[in-house]
Amino acid sequence: MSLLQLQGMVKRYGGLVATNDLSLDIWPNEIHAIIGPNGAGKTTLIHQISGTIAPNQGKIIFDGVDITSVSMHGRVAMGLARSYQITNIFQSLSVVDNLSLAIQARTGSSMRFWRKAIDEHALYVEAQTYAAQIGLADKAQTQASALAHGEQRQLELGLTLATQPKLLLLDEPMAGTGHEESGKMLELIQTLRGKAAVILIEHDMDAVFKLADRISVLVAGRIIATGDADYIRQHPEVKKAYLGDEVSVSDSSTINAQDAA
Template sequence: MSLLELVGLSRHFGGVLAVNNCSLSVAPGEIHALIGPNGAGKTTLINLITGVLKPSSGQVRFQGEDITHLPAHLRVHRGLARTFQITNLFKNHTVRANLELAVQARSGSSFRFWQPVSREKHLTEEALAVALQIGLAGRFEVVVGKLSHGEQRALEVGLALASRPRLLLLDEPMAGMGLEESEKMIELIARLAQQHTILLVEHDMGAVFRLAQRISVLVYGQVIASGSPAEIRANPEVHKAYLGEEGGAA
């Protein structure tokens, strides 16, 4: 059974059809990449999956359950977590505080005003465990605004991990990175894939073809191809619509 299944999903914005009868499935344990040119509808599709937007038609199924009309916060509790194209962090607070807040949001810890947060040791323990996963344990007490761009992107992934997701949706995690930072993010995603199913939206084709077991190609709101990296490389429609006639971008 697919972990995530989209069936005939569409979304209109007035007369504009941003997502058009889109169907795809994500299997448990895989990295499934979603690629396409700017304006293809990738972020709209992610917003439909996470409940930020409601579809005009079609269905979103997660773990075999229809969640099409489920609010976004309840989808997080079901095990859907995402990152964003632009970092969404508390930059005046430490890595520790950001992660503790993310853990608290999932666990429902009280944060009672008459009891110091430091007493809720499990928050710090879980936050530190996530920091270890994302390679920021040594930066645990550093204010987020002093982190490098790559470290901030890693922390964004950490906030999603703190919700203990079944499916991790990464929306352009390498946006704005140089080669060294991109390589670190690729290594992080590869490590996370050992324990998490990942839906990856990314423009870095080198990273996509290194990481993904399956790739779906979105053009004008439609999935025009879905398959293994080798199948996508060899697909003439994909070359024409996105990768270029000679496939050099792959």
């Protein structure tokens, strides 16, 4: 059974159709990448799945429940979380205190009675566990504002993981990171395999082909192909959409990163 079903999704902005009768199934615990040219509708699709905007037509079924009209916060409570564009880091707090707030939000603890995680042993232990999972154990007491850009990205992902999602939406998690930082993020996303489903939008095609169990290609608001990396590399419509009829997609590096953004 699919964890997420998108059924006939349509989103219009005046005369522009951003998603056009789009249907897609996401399986439990898979890493599913969505790629496509600029203007293909990728961000609009993520907005609709997360609840930031509502579709004009279609249904969103999550874990067997129709969530088309459910608020973004309601979707988070059900186990559908989005990282980066929605999550906010508290710059003045330490890594472990940021994580403790995310844990408290999940458990329903009142923020009025929040104290530093180090003052609450069980909370501190759980927050430290997430810090270790995202590779920031040695920075647990570091103020978030003092973290490097890539480390802040890791913390943002940690805040989302602390909500214990069934489905995690990642919108260009490696954007703005250097080679070493993007390598760490790739390894971190790999650790999520089998723990939660992931929908990944990413312009780094090398990372996409390394990470994704399945890839869907979005062009002009429609899914034109879904399959594993080898299938996508050889699909004639995908070749045409990215590179023209005469250019063969022999490996992931041949796809221009700008086209995939």
